[in-house]
Amino acid sequence: MAEIPYKIYLEESEMPKAWYNVRADMKTKPAPLLNPGNGQPLKAEEMGGIFCEELVKQELDNDDAWIEIPEEIRDFYKMYRPSPLVRAYCLEKKLDTPAKIYYKFEGNNTSGSHKLNSAIAQAYYAKKQGLKGVTTETGAGQWGTALAMACSYFELDCKVFMVKVSYEQKPFRREVMRTYGASVTPSPSDTTKIGRKILAEHPGTGGSLGCAISEAVETAVSNPGYRYVLGSVLNQVLLHQSVIGLETKIALDKYNIKPDMIIGCAGGGSNLGGLISPFMGEKLRGESNPRIIAVEPASCPSFTRGKFAYDFCDTGRVCPLAKMYTLGSDFIPAPNHAGGLRYHGMSSILSQLYHDGYMEAVSVPQTRVFDAAEQFARVEGILPAPESSHAIRVAIDEALKCKETGEAKTIVFGLTGTGYFDMVAYERYHEGKMDDYIPTDAELEKYFAKLPKVE
């Protein structure tokens, strides 16, 4: 067998030509989205006013295991993919562990994360449908940047509602979006009814993701030729993100490597769901049995401390109900610097798989995450995003367990992106100003009590 290189790149000809839809192999399918008005499963025609037609089909498709990636999207993928599967030789040496550590690195593009994989797909289908543009919300900014890039490529208009406090604290992210021609509006804004209402009720508010979602949806629905798009949680997003896992599996197979565990950070589930999909498929079909571990912040522990129940996807309660592990749609996580993981809920697909025992979850406090981030940066040469560093933390912990037991396990984790726009968080960490707040049981119970009563 050939020696494993530091970085495994696929040839263009080896890149996936179809996305993998893990729902096809699930015995218990994820529960459908419900119309919040009547509590009935959402129909395609109800979703069509908000989402593009083709994306609605993908959202509802529980049966087709493989969905062809259109050539235009594959061409765009070739611009920044395949992403490398990296053997972390330097980290292994530093940890003095017999474990073999690999990471799939999605940060080598200007959005700085895996978000571009779905953004380009959603922009493509919008363009194909003849739309003028799309709207979305962004918090930390990775998703907004990815969508701005995708829309620029297909010459679509892109309207981003950026949580006001992020808009002000992260002017550079905003500027990158503007470079790609997107309009970026701090939310709440006076450009929408819901925005004006919130501004009147809470003058001077810094906004929230929930509010930004509501403004983006209102703008899409009230502008002919526009649709709303979302960067995580949805089934369609996990479908597009399967390209991460498919490339990872092809690379591992080339060298006959069998992972013992696969680790990914989890906010809404886009990265984790994509990374694990083909491995989960094997597991569901009984062909292999690696451990699959979701890592979430202790400050926002949907899997590890949430309820598996129907809940609103947004704080403003305008979006459909999804069955998922949730902390309650009113839950506001303590300020923590992994903006991409501060979501109260979790993908319905992953929630069902976790509920059915196909995966584990663990939560980690923030300072331990930054310890791992810095350790990783120093030996592997990549400054990781705070989100990604959750996966690094647990990968290191598992590698250290191997050191104790002497087992040479194969660990694969997802490195979703870079932290170049997160230096304020690193600064707080360096200056000892980072806290590790964890919600109490009593606090969580308060939110659980407000979960909608469904069935």
Added chain:
Amino acid sequence: MAEIPYKIYLEESEMPKAWYNVRADMKTKPAPLLNPGNGQPLKAEEMGGIFCEELVKQELDNDDAWIEIPEEIRDFYKMYRPSPLVRAYCLEKKLDTPAKIYYKFEGNNTSGSHKLNSAIAQAYYAKKQGLKGVTTETGAGQWGTALAMACSYFELDCKVFMVKVSYEQKPFRREVMRTYGASVTPSPSDTTKIGRKILAEHPGTGGSLGCAISEAVETAVSNPGYRYVLGSVLNQVLLHQSVIGLETKIALDKYNIKPDMIIGCAGGGSNLGGLISPFMGEKLRGESNPRIIAVEPASCPSFTRGKFAYDFCDTGRVCPLAKMYTLGSDFIPAPNHAGGLRYHGMSSILSQLYHDGYMEAVSVPQTRVFDAAEQFARVEGILPAPESSHAIRVAIDEALKCKETGEAKTIVFGLTGTGYFDMVAYERYHEGKMDDYIPTDAELEKYFAKLPKVE
């Protein structure tokens, strides 16, 4: 012949095992550095107090064409190299040009540029010599970041003097260096004699690269176990950077591609010198004859409007004299956002080659550079550094000439890095606040009059 992929990655086994020293093929060697005290060529023993021994040898070696890359450095290179040679299919399509455009992208590492190629070599030789640490200066911050990463890897102490105005305007760059364990001191500082002198004479000054160099050299010389390192201009740096050109050539040769022109931005010459080296070697040996084009900012036009003369490498006049194209060591470029190109002089090797007619040079105004940067970002998915965008500008101009003439020329340019820490410049550009100041002839004459009198 195989179709050309979007990105050509070498296999690890194809990566260069030796650096190429273009001086070996130069009929007229670059003029030696002179001791500013006595005007005599600097001897190895005089340089040894400031630079590492092995690096002094490399600096003075005009004869050996190939210098082996130590295995430890090659291992580090494998962490972030090979860098991709990208076929700019999307840009070609957008420009509707018959030209074939390729770029060698050096930005896929946390320093964000090619600077890491030499930083790791310099850190390695410092470690091998048993030193405790190194000192350096940084302006825009790419070099300081690269050196911090390299020192962290070899567990060397790293003291960076960062121009005060940059230190304050670019806190994120500073924070990345701290993540890698470097100490970052705003210059001028009260930690050195020269710093205290300058502070007393100019209270409240924002500092300059010249002053930061002087502080870094003083600190190296006055701390046992420390040496000073520099990220550009020097022969040793161009030697290490030859890895860029060597990889580029191997990738082109694999697909039997013959470049008609090679374009690179030029500040002190580290990227350009590295990129062109093997192609220049062929040209010097009469084996091929591509055009080689240096691109510099119109605000700091060393090649296109400077004098070929001996001059000080630093504003403080503490460093040796080098024969180079220079605007005078007192020349202060107008504020322009390509911090890495704001150097009054130019590598002696490149200066000699330009003087001997082996390469061309062109200068471009800043707003045209940002026009090109934005156009490139939108179709190629990479937000380029302002420095790199100088090369993009001229590559686009040449591709548009091909459109006029119908010639399908092959253009190769160096994309040295990403602009993630340069969003203030992009913001100014978006808001129409960017100027295109160009020095007048009278201004330049004033600086030329102060050039040292060396025969």
